[in-house]
Amino acid sequence: MAQRILLHMTAPLREDFDISYHDIGEGFGPPRMALVAGLHGNELNGVFVLSRLAAFLTGVTRGLQPGLQLCHRVVIIPAVNILGLNTCQRHWPFDNTDINRMFPGYAAGETTQRIAHAVLEVTGPAQYRIDLHSAHLDFEELSHVRLYDPNEPERDLSRLFGLPAVIERRTNSVFTTTIGHAWKTYGGANFVLRAGYAGNLQLSHCERLFQALVAFLQRTGILLGPPVSQEPEEDVHYFTVGQTTRLVADLAGLFISNLEVGRWVQAGDRIGHVYDGFDGEQRAEIKTPVSGLLSGIRRQPLLFEGDLIARIQTR
Numbered sequence: 001m002a003q004r005i006l007l008h009m010t011a012p013l014r015e016d017f018d019i020s021y022h023d024i025g026e027g028f029g030p031p032r033m034a035l036v037a038g039l040h041g042n043e044l045n046g047v048f049v050l051s052r053l054a055a056f057l058t059g060v061t062r063g064l065q066p067g068l069q070l071c072h073r074v075v076i077i078p079a080v081n082i083l084g085l086n087t088c089q090r091h092w093p094f095d096n097t098d099i100n101r102m103f104p105g106y107a108a109g110e111t112t113q114r115i116a117h118a119v120l121e122v123t124g125p126a127q128y129r130i131d132l133h134s135a136h137l138d139f140e141e142l143s144h145v146r147l148y149d150p151n152e153p154e155r156d157l158s159r160l161f162g163l164p165a166v167i168e169r170r171t172n173s174v175f176t177t178t179i180g181h182a183w184k185t186y187g188g189a190n191f192v193l194r195a196g197y198a199g200n201l202q203l204s205h206c207e208r209l210f211q212a213l214v215a216f217l218q219r220t221g222i223l224l225g226p227p228v229s230q231e232p233e234e235d236v237h238y239f240t241v242g243q244t245t246r247l248v249a250d251l252a253g254l255f256i257s258n259l260e261v262g263r264w265v266q267a268g269d270r271i272g273h274v275y276d277g278f279d280g281e282q283r284a285e286i287k288t289p290v291s292g293l294l295s296g297i298r299r300q301p302l303l304f305e306g307d308l309i310a311r312i313q314t315r
C-alpha cells in the first residue's frame with residue numbers, strides 16, 4: 001500500500017499543502033474500485049469511514065486480517081476538501097467554491113478546478129466508483145445508496161451494499177458539474193452513499209457504511225475470505241423515482257421529534273410536533289400522509305414555513 005499525493009498546492013502566506021490518497025493492493029492495471037469522501041469539508045462521516053477502510057485494507061495486505069485477501073487495487077481519497085475539513089466548512093475556504101460543482105475540472109485552472117481534475121484522473125479509470133456524502137447540517141438521512149439515472153448493472157450492484165434502502169433520483173439538469181456527472185462519461189458503475197448529517201460524526205451511521213463497503217468489496221470479489229460482518233442481513237428496499245414523499249412545513253415554530261431514521265411509518269402516524277418558541281404552546285402535530293420508510297428527518301428545531309420536515313419512501 002502506498003500513500004500518494006493527489007495534488008500539491010502552494011498558498012500565499014502559509015506552507016504548501018497536499019491532498020493525499022491511498023493506493024492499496026497489487027496490480028499494474030487500473031484500480032478496481034475508487035472511493036471519495038470529503039468533497040464537502042463538513043461531512044465527517046464519509047471521511048472517518050474511508051480513513052478506517054484504508055486502515056483496514058492496509059491491514060489485510062499486511063496479513064493482519066487472517067483469512068482475508070485483497071485481490072485488486074483500491075484507491076481511497078478520504079478527504080478531498082482538505083482545507084475545509086480543518087475548519088468544518090462545506091466549501092473550499094479560499095474562494096468559497098463547492099468542489100462538487102467544479103467537475104470535470106481543469107489541470108491549468110484555479111485551485112478547485114485543479115482539485116476536481118486530479119480527483120478524476122485517479123478515480124476515472126476504476127471499474128466501481130463510490131462518493132460518500134451526508135445530508136446538510138439541519139437534516140439527518142438514513143444510511144442508503146443513492147443512484148442517479150442508473151443503468152441496470154448499477155441497479156443490481158447497488159443491492160450488494162446491504163444497506164436498507166436504495167433510492168433512485170433523476171440527475172439534476174442544472175448541476176451538471178458534479179463528480180457523479182463526470183464519472184458517467186467513464187462508464188463502469190457509480191454509486192453515492194449518503195448517511196447522517198454534516199457538521200458532526202454519527203458513529204452508528206459510520207459503522208453501517210463501513211460494513212456496507214466491506215460487504216460490497218467481498219461480494220464483488222475484490223476482497224476474498226469469510227464474511228467480515230457477523231451482523232444479520234437486513235432486507236434491501238429499492239425505491240425508484242416518484243417513490244419519495246416530502247413533508248414540508250406550512251407553519252413556523254420549534255420542530256421537535258424523537259423519531260429515528262430508518263423506521264417504517266403508517267399514514268397518519270405522528271412525525272413530530274411544532275411548538276411556539278415563546279409560550280410553549282403546541283401549534284401543530286405533524287402527521288405523515290403516506291405509509292413508508294422514514295429516510296430523512298429534520299434535526300434543526302428552528303422551523304420556517306416551507307422548510308423540509310421529513311422524507312418518506314413509499315412502496
Ligand SMILES: [Zn+2]
Pocket residue numbers: 039040043132133134
Ligand atoms: Zn456532500
